[in-house]
Amino acid sequence: xxxxxxxxxxxxxxxxxxxxxxxxxxxxxxxxxxxxxxxxxxxxxxxxxxxxxxxxxxxxxxxxxxxxxxxxxxxxxxxxxxxxxxxxxxxxxxxxxxxxxxxxxxxxxxxxxxxxxxxxxxxxxxxxxxxxxxxxxxxxxxxxxxxxxxxxxxxxxxxxxxxxxxxxxxxxxxxxxxxxxxxxxxxxxxx
Amino acid sequence: xxxxxxxxxxxxxxxxxxxxxxxxxxxxxxxxxxxxxxxxxxxxxxxxxxxxxxxxxxxxxxxxxxxxxxxxxxxxxxxxxxxxxxxxxxxxxxxxxxxxxxxxxxxxxxxxxxxxxxxxxxxxxxxxxxxxxxxxxxxxxxxxxxxxxxxxxxxxxxxxxxxxxxxxxxxxxxxxxxxxxxxxxxxxxxxxxxxxxxxxxxxxxxxxxxxxxxxxxxxxxxxxxxxxxxxxxxxxxxxx
Numbered sequence: 001x002x003x004x005x006x007x008x009x010x011x012x013x014x015x016x017x018x019x020x021x022x023x024x025x026x027x028x029x030x031x032x033x034x035x036x037x038x039x040x041x042x043x044x045x046x047x048x049x050x051x052x053x054x055x056x057x058x059x060x061x062x063x064x065x066x067x068x069x070x071x072x073x074x075x076x077x078x079x080x081x082x083x084x085x086x087x088x089x090x091x092x093x094x095x096x097x098x099x100x101x102x103x104x105x106x107x108x109x110x111x112x113x114x115x116x117x118x119x120x121x122x123x124x125x126x127x128x129x130x131x132x133x134x135x136x137x138x139x140x141x142x143x144x145x146x147x148x149x150x151x152x153x154x155x156x157x158x159x160x161x162x163x164x165x166x167x168x169x170x171x172x173x174x175x176x177x178x179x180x181x182x183x184x185x186x187x188x189x190x191x
Numbered sequence: 192x193x194x195x196x197x198x199x200x201x202x203x204x205x206x207x208x209x210x211x212x213x214x215x216x217x218x219x220x221x222x223x224x225x226x227x228x229x230x231x232x233x234x235x236x237x238x239x240x241x242x243x244x245x246x247x248x249x250x251x252x253x254x255x256x257x258x259x260x261x262x263x264x265x266x267x268x269x270x271x272x273x274x275x276x277x278x279x280x281x282x283x284x285x286x287x288x289x290x291x292x293x294x295x296x297x298x299x300x301x302x303x304x305x306x307x308x309x310x311x312x313x314x315x316x317x318x319x320x321x322x323x324x325x326x327x328x329x330x331x332x333x334x335x336x337x338x339x340x341x342x343x344x345x346x347x348x349x350x351x352x353x354x355x356x357x358x359x360x361x362x363x364x365x366x367x368x369x370x371x372x373x374x375x376x377x378x379x380x381x382x383x384x385x386x387x388x389x390x391x392x393x394x395x396x397x398x399x400x401x402x403x404x405x406x407x408x409x410x411x412x413x414x415x416x417x418x419x420x421x422x423x424x425x426x427x428x429x430x431x
Contacts, residue, residue, distance in 0.1 A: 003282045003419045006396050007388040008211045009370040010219075012355060014303040018293035018319035019357060045224040052305075058243055058363050068242035070362075086244035110235040120239055120363050127221030129212035129387050131366065133234070154232060178225050186227050187234040189364045189421075 008130035013052050015124075016090060020054065025089040027059075027101040034062060034102045038136065038165065038172045041095045042123065045179030049095025053125035055176070057087045057099055057136075064105030064114075071107075091125075103138060109149045116141050116148035123176060132186045136174050137164045159185050212387035219383040220344050241422075243363035245287065256322035258294075258334040266316035268297025268335030270411040273354065273371070273399065276328040279361060279422045284328025291321045291357040292332060299338030299352075308340050333411065339378055351378035351385060360420035371416045372398045 011019075028035050038057075042050040060066045061083040065073055085104075089097035106114035119136040137145055145151050145164065154160045162184045165172040176184050214226035234240065254260050259270060273292075277285040295301050295318060298310040302317050316335065324330050337352045353370040360366065372385065379385050379394075388394050396419075405413025 003278055003280070004393070004396060005210045005280070005421060006367065006369055006418045007393045008367060009355075009388075009397065010221075010384060011357075011368045012370075014295075014301040014306060015293055015355065015357075017302055017317060018291050018321075018355070021319065045226075045228075048224075050225070056366075058239075060239075066238055066242035068245070068362075070242050071238050084244065107238050110237055115237065115239070118239070122363075122366060124368055125225060127219070127223075127225035129214065129216060129219070129222065129384070131368065132214075132227060135239075150232075150234065159229070179227055183227055183229050185229070186231055188231040189240060190233050190235050 010126060010129050011054060011124040013126045015054065016092070020088065020090045024087055025097075025099050027057075027084065027087045027099065030100050032102065035100055036103055036172060037098065037100050037170070038119075038174055039096065039098045040174040040176055042091050042097065042125070042176045043095065043178065044127075047180070049091075050125055050178065051092055051095050053091040053095070053097070053123055055089050055091065055097040056122045056124075057101070057119050058122075059085050059101065059119040060104040060107050060117075061085065062102050062105050064107045064117075066107070106144065111149065113147070113149070114144070116144035116151065118148075118150075121176075123178075125178075128178075132178065132184075133188075134176065134184050134186050135163050136172075138172070139164055139167045154185060158182075210388075210390070210393050212389070216383060216387040218345075219387055240364040241362050243361065243366065244359055245289075251289075251321055251323055256320055256330075256332050258292075258316065258318060258320045258332065260333075261317055262315040264315040266296065266313045266335050268313075268316075268338075270333070271336050272331065272333055272405050272407065272411050272413045273416060274329065274331040274402075274405055274413065275399075275416040275418065277324050277330065277358060277360070277418045277420065278328055279365070279420055282419075284326065285324055285358075285360050285365075285420060286326050286328060288324045288328075288361070289321065289359050290324065290330050292319070292334075292354050294318045294334065294337040294354040295340055295352075297335045297338050299340030301340075310338070310340065336373070336412075339376075344383065349378050349381070351376040351382050356416075356418065358418060358420060361422050365420040365422040367418070367420055369418070370397060373414065374398055374401055 165174040300310040399414040399416040402415040
């Protein structure tokens with residue numbers, strides 16, 4: 001018999017000294033040739049910024065390889081160093097988070113076809129009793145986005161759009177709206 | 192084919208229905224403007240969520256798991272040992288996995304600059320720790336028992352004493368942040384965060400148990416708290 005899962009509880013307002021004591025928002029150096037910057041703001045249902053959230057990302061390297069034993073398909077390294085694929089940013093600066101990373105390559109989908117390049121995102125904050133999960137897709141991947149099994153399963157184009165970052169002069173903007181007009185699309189996991 | 196979940200954003204169905212609290216729980220006021228209300232989209236299982244960060248930080252120091260030895264002197268309060276195992280959905284140990292904890296001091300005060308509770312800070316207590324699970328999935332922290340503290344959710348609202356736990360587990364989908372409570376706390380029935388977990392059996396799984404075997408004579412009381420994360424070992428990992 002399987003043991004029963006431990007329930008989620010909110011991260012609360014006081015996590016910063018434990019979870020954000022090290023800056024993990026730069027997955028690569030800003031000087032890296034392939035570095036990209038992702039910025040966004042977390043908003044609540046009243047349109048106010050959420051300055052006490054934590055945003056985490058998880059992604060493959062440019063070859064589409066995750067740094068995890070379940071994935072041994074391609075070369076793990078990035079310029080000879082291990083690319084962790086994990087990042088974490090607070091939002092204390094007016095609800096804003098940011099990451100410096102590299103664009104991930106495509107990874108396999110459930111039917112064996114490649115998924116469009118994407119970054120997995122978790123958001124934790126006071127007022128969320130469990131995290132919300134979303135994905136960042138890339139605006140320069142029009143063709144792959146059109147055939148991506150997750151994006152193309154969403155019928156409403158406005159909802160689909162919430163998952164694609166906007167290119168703002170070299171910075172990719174990905175705002176997260178927890179509730180209300182333009183709410184970001186959030187996921188639950190297939191069993 | 193991806194389907195949209197029925198019934199709005201009630202929360203993901205981890206394991207049995209009703210394990211996790213819903214996003215919207217109006218008695219916990221902060222959920223009212225932060226809970227998503229659109230239906231969740233079901234994400235088919237792929238490498239993107241069956242992989243995940245092993246642990247997301249630099250080396251763990253010896254003192255990181257002893258919250259009573261991070262300063263020149265000892266913190267005030269009831270010294271306790273908190274230990275347990277982290278398991279996956281198959282009951283197998285989650286090994287070498289990061290646990291991060293944070294908590295109020297014995298007076299119910301967090302070191303955080305936005306905590307305005309007029310209780311004393313303790314110069315010998317920061318209330319943050321971390322450790323890795325061992326080959327049996329076991330972890331162990333030494334700390335002091337946190338105090339209950341007031342908050343501004345409703346008139347005369349108090350949080351039961353708790354320690355926050357952050358866990359990564361084996362995959363992105365197993366990521367969990369929860370709170371560990373202490374047995375017999377009279378505040379459970381008044382706390383909307385605790386009560387947001389509707390199933391009384393699931394509520395019990397957030398409460399540690401006093402453990403005489405963990406207790407060290409003339410030193411510290413022991414509490415046990417096992418944690419079960421989403422995910423099974425029948426991943427491609429098992430085939431290599």
